[in-house]
Amino acid sequence: MYRARSRAVIIAAGVLLLALTGASCDDETSPVRLGNAEIGTVGEIVEAPGTVTARTAATLTAPAAGTLRDLRVEPGQRVREGDVLAVIDAPELTRRRDAAQEALDKSPSGGGVSAGGTAEFTAVRKRTDRQAADAFEQARAAAGEIADPQVRKALTDQVDAAEASYETASAASAAALRSVQRGVASLGRAMGALSAAQRLQAKQAYELADAAVDALTLRAPVAGVVQLGGPAQAGGGSLAGLLPPASGGGAGASGSSGVDAAVPEGGYVAPGTPVVTVVDTARLGLVAEVDETDVLLIKEGVAADVELDAAPGAVYPATVTAIDLLPTTSARGGVSYKVRLELAAGNYPDSGEDAPTPRPGMSAVTRLKVRQASGAVTVPASAVVSTDGKDAxxxxxxxxxxxxxxRLGVQGEDTVQIVSGVRAGERVVVAGADQVTAGGEAP
Known part of the structure; x- marks a missing residue:
């Protein structure tokens, strides 16, 4: 199984360095070399592959079938939250809104229902209930055609709220009729309640149809940089899986040859066709895949150094913000866990110059500083051997x-902490341990 851990030693200023060049046995050609256990600071590093991520990416899709009437942005353009990016033309939704507007204009504004008796009252109320049911059914159908799950849910919630409001108004008109039948209220008052229900039904039908049309105007849900179309569906440059989605995706659009857009203006769009993606790069992150053998060493707040394949020599500080609970199967066949980090601006340690800003999807190597021991008894890693399956x-x-x-503590690449068994200042074999026998005379 692949193990992502590597170990590196950190020696604090002012502590003693390990005596790796201590006395040798017998003569200068002896393979056995001695050193000393010393007091120092040792750090343990877990190394893991990672990928740079943006804070979020919002792919705006066509909410309904139609044509892209107006594309208002260019690739690479920075937009603010709420900016209009594109407008879809969906004639069917527009016709429904116009019809609802006409019905609203004709609806009674006050006591517009004639007092023709309880029979007419009952007939008008039943007709109004049917019209309301039809309006709600059409609104749900229109919402169901919208591919974006957030927009679809918002419209569906609006339909549910409107239906509940109308049911209350309809029940009030029915109660008014019962009061008339019992002789405790006038028919005019009941007609007024019914008129209010009619007006409410027409108003709700228009508002629901207008909301569906309004969804055809695609606005930026976050501030960021525009990319036309959606994330690549294949190939190494995909953002898919790297970015927490801010809206629903859909089937990818293949685009037109020679046109710098996934869907050109005037082009047909099916529900769910990606039109514009807004990538929020204000705060970059990183997702590292940590092997199961190391993940328990990692906690929130652990610091890390990140190196990018695209920027050799540059180092980017990072901090662990979360560790996924559920595992993934790594490309190497082992079990790994995603560790999420916030990425800071980097620099080149040799020159102090600022490093370039990473792009989402770039490959990285993450070195997580999982443990550190100060004032510890340390020996070279080469001094630790296995005897009868135990460290010695x-x-x-x-x-x-x-x-x-x-008993070992923090384990660096070159140096390890000895928790018990060896004291500081003791001479230890740092090379050629296979040439040593118990009780053999040491120089």
């Missing part, structure tokens, strides 16, 4: 070699 260090005690079991 060959030491020199009373002039002779002895294999001492040890």
């Amino acid at each position: 260090v060959w030491t020199v005690r009373d002039g002779r070699f002895a294999a001492v079991p040890v």
Whole structure:
């Protein structure tokens, strides 16, 4: 199984360096070399592949079948939240709104229902209820054709609220009629309640149809940079999976040869066709895939250094913001977990110059600083050997070699922390341990 961990040592200023060039055994050609256990600071690094992500990407899709009447942005253009990006022309939705407007204009504005008796009242009320039911059914059908789930839900919620409001008004007119039948209210008052229900039904039908038409105007849900069409559906440059979606996607648009747009102005769009994507690059992030053997070492707030394939030599600081609970299967066949980090501006350590701003989708190597021990007893990593399946260090005690079991703490690439078993200042074998025997005389 692939292990993403690598270890690097950090020696704090003012602490003793490890004596890697200590005494050798017998002569200069001996493979056995000695050093000392020293007090120092050691850091443990978990290394993982990662990908740069934008804060979010919102792909605006055609809410209904029609044509792209007006495309108001260019690729790479910066837009603000709420800016109009494109307008779709959907004749069917427009016809429904116009018909609803006409019905609203003809609806009674006050006591417009003639007092023709309870029979006429009942007939008018039933007709109004049918008209309301038809209007709500058409509004739900129009909402169902909208591919964007957020817009669709908003319209559906509006239909539900309008239907509940009308049911209340209809029930009030029915109660008024019962009062008339019991002789406790006049028919005129009941007709007024029915007239109000009629007016409300017509007004709601228009507002629902108008909301569906308004959804044809695509506005930027976030501030960011425009990319025409949606994320690539294939190939290495896709944003898919790298960005938390701010709106629903849909089937990709193949575009027209020689036209710098997924859908040119005047082109036909089916419901769900991606028209414009807005990428919010104000705050960049990174998603690292950490092996299951290392993920328990990582906590929120852990610092990391990030290097990009696209910017050799540059280092970008990052901070862990979240660790996914559910695993993914890595390309190498093992189990890994996505660790999410916030990425800061980078620089070139050698020159101090600012590093270029990354782009979403760029590959990176993430070095997470998972643990650090200060004032610790440390030995070179090469001094730790396995004896009978347990960690041990060959030491020199009373002039002779002895294999001492040890418990390890923070493990760097070059140096490791010894929690127990070896004391600071002890001489240890740092090379050629396979040439040493227990009880053998040490120089």
